[in-house]
Every structure is written in C-alpha cells, then in structure tokens.
Amino acid sequence: MTDPAFDALDVEWRGVSPRLAAVRRLLLCPLLLLAGLGVGALVLLLGGGGWAALPLGLGVVGALLASVWVGRAVASWAYAERGEDLLVRHGVLVRRLVVVPYGRMQFVDVTADPVHRLARLATVQLHTGAATSEVVVRGLVPAEAARLRDRLAARGEARAAGL
Structure with missing residues (x-):
C-alpha cells in the first residue's frame, strides 16, 4: 500500500540489507527468552509450581512477535x-x-x-x-x-x- 505523503513517485527507493533484521533478531530474541526463563525460574523457586511455565511461554511469544516486528521495521527503511x-x-x-x-x-x-x-x-x-x-x-x-x-x-x- 502506497501513501503519497511517504512514497515519492519520481525516485527509486533503495532498501537496507536484510542482514540488519538478522542482527537485530539475534540481539533481541535471546534476551526475551532468557528473561522468560529467568522469571520462570524465580517463580519456581518461590513455590509457584505450575505458574513457572507462564513466563517462559510469554518469553517465547514475545520473541516470536519481536522477530516479526523487527522484520517489518527493517523492511520499512x-x-x-x-x-x-x-x-x-x-x-x-x-x-x-x-x-x-x-x-x-x-x-x-x-x-x-x-x-x-x-x-x-x-x-x-x-x-x-x-x-x-x-x-x-x-x-x-x-x-x-x-x-x-x-x-x-x-x-x-x-x-x-x-x-
């Protein structure tokens, strides 16, 4: 979808390298997974039992969403x-x-x-x-x-x- 306010028609747009998305995913996604794992371990240590899987699941979902978001953000440059x-x-x-x-x-x-x-x-x-x-x-x-x-x-x- 083009938007005349942001898409000049008289030029050739050049995108950035897709490797930028790979680098950003490599830096961001493991942090989200480790945060979920760390909070899950803390909940387990505090006696949360079955609730310990929730932060890990949220970390996985966050990493997946971040991966998609990073791809879209890099593609917009x-x-x-x-x-x-x-x-x-x-x-x-x-x-x-x-x-x-x-x-x-x-x-x-x-x-x-x-x-x-x-x-x-x-x-x-x-x-x-x-x-x-x-x-x-x-x-x-x-x-x-x-x-x-x-x-x-x-x-x-x-x-x-x-x-």
Whole structure:
C-alpha cells in the first residue's frame, strides 16, 4: 500500500540489507527468552509450581512477535537520492520521511560497531546545521555505505560551493 505523503513517485527507493533484521533478531530474541526463563525460574523457586511455565511461554511469544516486528521495521527503511536532496523513510506504526537538501549537509559519518562489522553492515549518518536533525541510513553493506558517503559528500560540496 502506497501513501503519497511517504512514497515519492519520481525516485527509486533503495532498501537496507536484510542482514540488519538478522542482527537485530539475534540481539533481541535471546534476551526475551532468557528473561522468560529467568522469571520462570524465580517463580519456581518461590513455590509457584505450575505458574513457572507462564513466563517462559510469554518469553517465547514475545520473541516470536519481536522477530516479526523487527522484520517489518527493517523492511520499512529505505532511502532515495534525487537531484537536489536525499530522502529517508522508515517506521511501522509511526512513519517518517526526512528530506535533506544536499546543500544543508555539513558532513557524513560512516560507522559500524563490532556486531555490525561481523555481519558486514555499516550505518551512514548525515549531519546538518540543525541541532535536532538526525538522518541515519542503517544496515548498508560496506560497499554501498562507501558509495553513498562519497556521493553525498560530492553533492554536498557541489551545492555548498554555490553559496
């Protein structure tokens, strides 16, 4: 389902790597399962008997729901380059579209923490003059992150030179 407020028709949207969903599932789902197991063990120790299985079951259901949610959230991330600006959209419940004119960019960061480096993923973050602006494209393969970084830097310099 397209929404004209969030789906510019004149651009080619690029999604992020599905490996980002795998990394997020790998980090989140075991935590939910361990939390359910821990609470279940505590209930068992306190003499809860048959109630001990309830937290574990809730942990399993939570992990399954989180897995689905993570997949949808990662699938919602996309970016598009236009002649004068970069568009970034994401969100499942609350959708967000950010449009950044190339001339407003001050610098571009590429980062990857150890887990994301292991999964061969990087994040590109744009910095503008506005204190509240946070434009991030997560889950890019390193080659695409480098391409986007170089392209944004070149376009930003070209627009800034005209000021």
